[in-house]
Amino acid sequence: MKICFIMYPWDRISADSDSTLRLIHECAVRGHTVAITTPNSLTIRDSGAHAFCNVLKKKAKISSNVPTFYKAADFKRSKLPLAGFDVIVMRANPPLDTIALNFLDSVREDVFIFNDIDGLRIANNKLYPASFSGEAARFIPTTHVSKSIEYLEQVLNESESEKMIMKPLNGFGGQGVIVVEKSAQKNFRSLLEFYIGGDNGNYVILQDYIAGADKGDVRILLLNGEPIGAMRRVPGEKDNRSNIHAGGREEKHSLTKEEKALCKALGPKLVRDGLFFVGLDVINGKLLEVNVLSPGGITRINKLNRVKLQKQVVDFLENVVSARELVEERKSVFRKAIEDAEAL
Structure with missing residues (x-):
């Protein structure tokens, strides 16, 4: 699998906690070709979308320790056509760069974009929860x-x-x-x-205001509409916000019955919108935000539960690529049958 991560600069990664780095490491361990780039590195040549990428050089042995892998990573700089990748993973930090999405419009039929660019356009704002209707609406404050x-x-x-x-x-x-x-x-x-x-x-x-907000919120990671992990984020002593970067701390959390119902109600629409990997911020069974651009929490949930959520994410990407390749193979066989019939 050839996979490109459109993300923040490599030198700004916090190796101990970065979720994107865990995904990159898992891809490298599996022997996939990994390239990284930034929204500012996208370009057009001969009417085709390209990117100035850093391609991870493959090594005989890759450290199982992610920070060690990060320090030892060696790259080759190349300008590459985006249509040549199997998967493009959107992991740039907010705010959303809509110009970057315009570059990707031309390759969306050739590459699986994770998350879908139309999904990012409609969901990367705090108004998106208002679009949920039916059973899902009761979870929206x-x-x-x-x-x-x-x-x-x-x-x-x-x-x-x-x-x-x-x-x-x-x-x-x-x-x-x-x-x-x-x-x-x-x-x-x-x-x-x-x-x-x-x-x-x-x-x-x-x-x-949702009762219990002073005790923090729950970050739930959904993959293909299903919850794969969660953690509780507790505010610091001097701040109402529970975001880890705002001084909050994480605690182990098991989904409640109401939170499972919330995921079940919201999951189908998220998948329909091409939002296959998202972070839900929930308080007392109510949805506050849907994080779709670069949802974090993989590393912290891993540590709390002794799991490796990145394995599930990369499994999903591999399955999508395999399914797309199978469709192409079948189409080639069918086209050959038609050409043979025409030659008779």
Whole structure:
């Protein structure tokens, strides 16, 4: 299998915790050809999409220790046609680079893109949970999104809860997430003016506060619509946010009955949208966000449960490639039969 990772720069990887590195290591251990590149390295030549890639040189022995593998990795720089890969794995950090997706439009019929570029376009924002309907809708907390200060003030006034969650629509990694309390309403307009900003303004999200949010959230990793691992993220003593990069810590977690029901309800739509590997952020059985661009947590869930989730992910990619190759082989046989009939 020839696989290309479109990701963040190699030298910015935290080898002890990086999820993408675990996927790359697993591919290398299995003998696959691995190339890495960044969105800024995509290019067009002769009307074809290419990328300036670092191709991992194959070695007789690959260390089972991922940080050691990272330090010893040796690359060859090459400009390669994207259509020549079997799989392109999108693992760039937020925010989404829509121009990079435009480069990939021309090769989507030739390569399995993980996650699908149309899925990334529609889901890489905090409005995506509002698109769930039917049974799935009951897992979505009431959410308001607006640039109108007056409307958002009205929402807070009319809320039955004494507090709500406020965050910027374009934020990620827990940035800008705060708890707004009615008792501090005098400061609310000033906060909104700061968050919304100038003339064009930024969208702000006001969301129902979910009981138990102060105790953290649960990150669930879904592969092909099914949960493969989870962990609880607990906020630090001086922060409401449970994101690990914001000072939270992880704890072992087994999915509750309600969380399993949530995954079952959301999974089919995620797969239909081409979102095969996602991270769900859940509090008390309610979905907060769907992370689709480069969901993390593999390393921490592995350590907590003594598993290797990257094996399941690479198994899935291998199965997809095998299925696509089988389809092509069958089509070639059928075409040959038609050509032979025409020659008679």
